[in-house]
Amino acid sequence: MTDVLVIGAGPAGAFAAHRAADLGARTTLVACDEFGGMAANDGPVPVRTLAHAARLVREAGQLGRYGIAADGFRLDYPRLLTRVREVVDDVRTHADLRGSVDGSGVTVHEHAGMTRFVDPYTVETGRGLRLHGDAIIVCTGGVSRRLTVPGAELTHTHSDAWALREVPPSMLVIGAGATGVQVASIFAAFGSRVQLFQTGPRILPSEDEGVSAVVAEAFRERGMVVRENLDAIESFDRTPDGVRTHFSRDGVSDTTEAALVVVAVGWTADTAALDLAAAGVETDGRGFVRVDAYQRTSVPHIFAAGDVTGRLMLVPQAAQSGFVAATNAVRGPELPLWDQVSPVGSFTDPEYAGVGLTETKARQEHDVIVATVRFGAAARPIIDGRTTGFCKLLVDRSTERILGCHVVGERAVETTQVAAVAMTARMRVKDLARIPLSFPTYSAIVGRAAYVAARRLDPAPTGHPYEPPC
Known part of the structure; x- marks a missing residue:
C-alpha cells in the first residue's frame, strides 16, 4: 500500500517525495526516465555546463591582454557533449537530494515509461506497473511549445540543440525569452552565425526594460542579428543547406535561411499522456493543471506541483511547491504556498x-x-x-x-x-x-x-x- 504516490522525479517530485516520507507516509516516486527530471537532464544542469564552456571560449580570447601566450585552441563539440553527460550523471548520482530520497525510504521507480491515470486512485506506467495511492501528487513538468505553421516539423527545440553532434554554421532562434537567449548566446560563442527573432517589441520581455536593452545591444555588438517586433512566423521549407523561414514584419513578408532553426516560444504542461480526465482533474485555459493555494487540484486527494501548474517555472519554486503539496497531501490542507522573493536570471553573455x-x-x-x-x-x-x-x-x-x-x-x-x-x-x-x-x-x-x-x-x-x- 502507498499513502502518497508522486508522479515525476524532477525538483518538484523529488522534494514532494522526500517531504511525504519525512512526515511518515509510505511514499512511492515514479519517473518516466531518469531521476532529476528536466532540471538535471535537459535544463539548468546541462545548460549551465554548456554556458561554462562558452565562458571558457570567451575568456580564452582575453589571454593575450593578460600576457598569456596561447597557440590557439578549437572547440571539440563531441568532447564537450561527453563532459555534459559526465556532469549530468554526477549530479544525478551524487546530489544530496537523491541521497535524501533514498535514505528516507521512498520506493523509486525510474525508467517506468509514461504514466496515465486508470482511475482517481490508480495509475499505470508504460512499463506495465500498476500503482495505487491514497493521495497522488502530479509533478510531470513541462515541454517546449511548438509552432503550428506549415513546415514546423523542420524546426527543433532547445533539447535538440543540446544534442547536436557538431556546431551548426548558422542558427535561427525563434523566441527571445530565457531559453531562447541562452541558446543564442551559447552557440554564438561557439562560432555559429546566430539570428534571434522576437515577435514582441523587445527581447527578454519579462525583464526590466534596461536589462533587455543592454543585452540586445551586447548581442548585436558580438555579431548576432537581433530582430524584434516581428508580425508573425508564417512557414518553413527545406533548402539544400538547412531551413528557410518565412516571416513578416511591419506587414512586409521576408525570408531568412539557417542551417538549424530552434523554436523557444514557451513552455506547456507535460500532461498529454496522463489522461487526466480519467481522474477528473481539470486544467486551465492554457492547459496547465489547475491548483489552489494548497496545491490541490479539482480532485481533493490529487495535488500538483512544479511546471505542470504553470506558475513561476523555476527549480527553487518547483521544489517549494512540491514541499507544500506533500505537506498537505499527508496532513490535510494546512500550508498554503507562500509569497516569495524569486530571483531569476540566465547564463548568457x-x-x-x-x-x-x-x-x-x-x-x-x-x-x-x-x-x-x-x-x-x-x-x-x-x-x-x-x-x-x-x-x-x-x-x-x-x-x-x-x-x-x-x-x-x-x-x-x-x-x-x-x-x-x-x-x-x-x-x-x-x-x-x-x-x-x-x-x-x-x-x-x-x-x-x-x-x-x-x-x-x-x-x-x-x-x-x-x-x-x-
Whole structure:
C-alpha cells in the first residue's frame, strides 16, 4: 500500500517525495526516465555546463591582454557533449537530494515509461506497473511549445540543440525569452552565425526594460542579428543547406535561411499522456493543471506541483511547491504556498538577472528611487575585462525598502542573490549599504548601489561608517 504516490522525479517530485516520507507516509516516486527530471537532464544542469564552456571560449580570447601566450585552441563539440553527460550523471548520482530520497525510504521507480491515470486512485506506467495511492501528487513538468505553421516539423527545440553532434554554421532562434537567449548566446560563442527573432517589441520581455536593452545591444555588438517586433512566423521549407523561414514584419513578408532553426516560444504542461480526465482533474485555459493555494487540484486527494501548474517555472519554486503539496497531501490542507522573493536570471553573455519589481512596475505603485552603478565604474569588472553591464536598485522612498534589483554583466545571477536576501529580510537600503562587503567583488556592486540610494534618501547621513568601494 502507498499513502502518497508522486508522479515525476524532477525538483518538484523529488522534494514532494522526500517531504511525504519525512512526515511518515509510505511514499512511492515514479519517473518516466531518469531521476532529476528536466532540471538535471535537459535544463539548468546541462545548460549551465554548456554556458561554462562558452565562458571558457570567451575568456580564452582575453589571454593575450593578460600576457598569456596561447597557440590557439578549437572547440571539440563531441568532447564537450561527453563532459555534459559526465556532469549530468554526477549530479544525478551524487546530489544530496537523491541521497535524501533514498535514505528516507521512498520506493523509486525510474525508467517506468509514461504514466496515465486508470482511475482517481490508480495509475499505470508504460512499463506495465500498476500503482495505487491514497493521495497522488502530479509533478510531470513541462515541454517546449511548438509552432503550428506549415513546415514546423523542420524546426527543433532547445533539447535538440543540446544534442547536436557538431556546431551548426548558422542558427535561427525563434523566441527571445530565457531559453531562447541562452541558446543564442551559447552557440554564438561557439562560432555559429546566430539570428534571434522576437515577435514582441523587445527581447527578454519579462525583464526590466534596461536589462533587455543592454543585452540586445551586447548581442548585436558580438555579431548576432537581433530582430524584434516581428508580425508573425508564417512557414518553413527545406533548402539544400538547412531551413528557410518565412516571416513578416511591419506587414512586409521576408525570408531568412539557417542551417538549424530552434523554436523557444514557451513552455506547456507535460500532461498529454496522463489522461487526466480519467481522474477528473481539470486544467486551465492554457492547459496547465489547475491548483489552489494548497496545491490541490479539482480532485481533493490529487495535488500538483512544479511546471505542470504553470506558475513561476523555476527549480527553487518547483521544489517549494512540491514541499507544500506533500505537506498537505499527508496532513490535510494546512500550508498554503507562500509569497516569495524569486530571483531569476540566465547564463548568457552578458549574464542578466533580476529580483522583485521592474522599474516600470515599481513606478506604477511607489515613489521610487533608482540607483544605478555601471560595471565599467567598478573594480572587479575592470580587473576581469568584463565591463559591460550595470546594477540597478529600486527603492521605495517612504519605507526605504528594496523593491527590485536588476543586473546585467558578469556573475549577474549570483550577484543578484545579495539583493534577494536583503529583500527577504526586509532590510532597509541603508542597512544593506552599511555591510562591508568584500572588495573587489561583484557582490560589492550591489552594496555600492545601496549606498547611492541611501545618500539620495538622506544626503547628509549620520552613523554611516564609510563609503563602500566597488
